[in-house]
Amino acid sequence: MTQDSFDDGSDEDDVPEWVDRIKANVAGEVRRRRKEMGWSAQELAERCKELGHPIPRNVIANMESGRRANLPLVDVMVLAAALETYPVCLIFPVGYVEKTQELPFQHLVPTWEALRRFTGEEDVPGYDVGLVPDFELHASLVRTAIAALEEEERARFATKAATSRAEKEEAERQRVKYADQAVSAKYRLRHLRRDLREEGATPPDLPPALGDVDPSEPDTDTIPEERL
Template sequence: MTQHGVDADEDDVPEWADRIKGNVAGEVRRRRKEMGWSAQDLADQCEQLGHPIPRNVIANMESGRRANLPLVDVMVLAAALETYPVCLIFPVGYVERTQELPFQDLVPTRDALRRFTGEQEVPMHDAGLVPDFELHARLVRTALAALDEEERARFAARTAANRVQQEEAEKKRTRYADEAISAQYDLRHLRREIREEGATPPDLPPALGDVDLPEPDTDTTPEDRL
């Protein structure tokens, strides 16, 4: 069945859903054979992961006879095959062009994957809190690196052979301390914004445990706090 809006020189283009299922089926089969597994081996691995997918279901999927392909199956198949679900849906390098939605033109599979994962921004699309969590990870790395360098500079100042070396080490320690404080300050405000969105911010490493200010004790009276 030919879809509207698809490259005109391609005849009998399958429905979008069939194309996506075909991507998954082809990549499952390729990856399974690459690992030297039979369909039963893959079925056994899925069962070990807690979501059984019988051998005949896998065989029907790979041959195109399976009518549906639940997302949970794709997730477990990917884990069993030691890959990522998105790599089954958009197998870069093994499928040159694919569709992202029904009636859309074929696009390079790599482009489809990047938009699917949010790596490539799409105008007017809401990325949720993903950018905030990515910023959070960067700030954590910056703060930890600065704290580590500050400690190195402190040690260098203590063990300096002369006053010039000591002063240079102290300058570095102060600079890294400022960087750590700045990153922790930004982290504190970012975590507050995440909470205001009704979400839970990521866990902090022990070295940054003082980023979150203690919650006020609402069970005490003003007299108790005196």
């Protein structure tokens, strides 16, 4: 009996396991993607081995045919990398599986919606998103600061290359504008990174151009003059 029958009110015991549906999603998408790339199961197995996590050809064949009993997460991760796609695209094959389940005994939902909730792109009331929004903001501020610094440098060059007073003044106005944008983004980054550390988290690495965002560490080997 199919999951559609469960949606119509049939007995739960007649419904295929949710696990089987997820495994079928992955198996079908692995097979589709493998054939799209023109690979045999053996070639896919060899690629998985190259990535450092061997998955034998017979295991891949059994998975694709539905005979494999389990499907470890690590296998999904390596298969996705081998097939040059994302793990979530194997679990929720948007466009190839119309509807799927997110949890056992739940009604079928559009695969696209399930994927968006799985990745956190769609908010679920009451769910804790952790520090994901903070890291997204961090990435946005880094892009803003880098772009502003690049534009400031172009404006500085334009100021030097100006052939008239008007051109020079306009270029200088642009330079100041972008310099202010860079300072503002760096200021917000500094405070965001401080808040992340106070949460016990490690902020992302900064590009060299933003090396002045974090306050410099005090030199513990230097004795303050007043104590000499």
